[in-house]
Amino acid sequence: MTLRITEGLAASVPALEEAMRVFRGPDLPDEDGLRWLWPAGVMAAALWDHETWDVLAARHVRLARESGQATAVPLALTQRVAVDVFAGEPADAEALVEEITTVSEAIGSPPPLYGALLVTAWRGREAEGAALRRAVAAEAASRGEGKVLTVGAWAMALLANSLGRYEEALAAVPAAGEDRPADVGAAPWALVEYIEAAVRSCAPGRAAAVLRRLTEVTVPAGTGWALGVHARSQALTPQEAQIVRLVREGLTNPEIGARLFISPRTVEWHLRKTFGKLGITSRKQLQRSGATGER
Incomplete structure (x- = not known):
């Protein structure tokens, strides 16, 4: 993970792929799984390896449920929501969001909002999404979690693009236009939305600059998902x-x-x-x- 952040995806791929093999393997102790499967899933997504992400998320949910640690369940389910959304299964993802809310209420803890945010953006629910983004911003401020804001911005850009409001999408993810390496998590997905919004806002030059950054976090992964996202984004400028x-x-x-x-x-x-x-x-x-x- 350190290599991915400091040196970029290309430098970190061999080490990350080896780590993914360990986390997918049969010898991973349950205790280590409960502790590390969340960041392992994040890195599987950073590798654009949906198959591994799916396996790790399912394992995390199973371990969380079997452990008797109810507080571990909402976070594990949240990652499963993201996996299902990207698999094109929004109904399954929405059912998990409802379970997250139910479990969180039962243990007296605020539910993590990432999953609900993704589902509302994918479903095109503008009013509900706006309320969730306000809640996410408040939670991020109280807990000091900048990553939550990145997810919220990406979800807003996704929704705005789907509604044809491309200037709003550009404004939602301004950091995507900055000349700096793309972070892990939702940041690369924000690049995809920025490219589409820039092209459709008559700013292909801005899209081309961000495409170069997207190339750095997709092509080295070499998966079908990564190369498909790159090819689709590349096809929008000409x-x-x-x-x-x-x-x-x-x-x-x-x-x-x-x-x-x-x-x-x-x-x-x-x-x-x-x-x-x-x-x-x-x-x-x-x-x-x-x-x-x-x-």
Whole structure:
């Protein structure tokens, strides 16, 4: 974990993969599992290794339930929520959030809010998400947990992007645009949301700069999840060629925007850039030309 933070993902992959093998193995004592499976799961996520993350989270939940330590259950379930969300199982994740609330009330402890925050963002529940983010901010201030704020910011960016409010998404994760290494946890996921928001806000230059940082925390992992996230983010900046192709097919700006999930204003912005590159002034000229709009 220290290598990941100080030297970056590429330098830490061999050691982290060895640690993951130990945590997945049959010889891990239950006591060590209860103590270390939470950070081990965080590092599995940092490796973009969903399969290992799934195994570790399930083991953590089982050990927490079997140990008789009720206070360990909500945290273990919270990690399971995140695993289920990324697996595309929001209904399962939501059921776990309800269990977290029930167990926390039974032991007289405030429930961890990470899981509920993820589910509301994924479900697009704006009002509920706003209330949760306020609660998260208050909890972070009282406990000094900056990581909680990162999760809240990422969840807000995810929700804003899903609603087409890209400027809000950019504002939610301003640190993602800073030229510094991406932290563990939700920080790399925030980079993904920042790239999408920047592209769809007519700021592809900002997206390209952050893509370089995302590359550093995805490509070295080499998993399908990591490479898929990287490829998807990379595919968002070269939109001009797609727009030119759709103009040639006779689509209007609103129709192109709907096809590419961008606003008509963004389409117009790309077309103005393309016209300038090609030295033309109209859509008819563009339709007659053989150029792609890329240089």
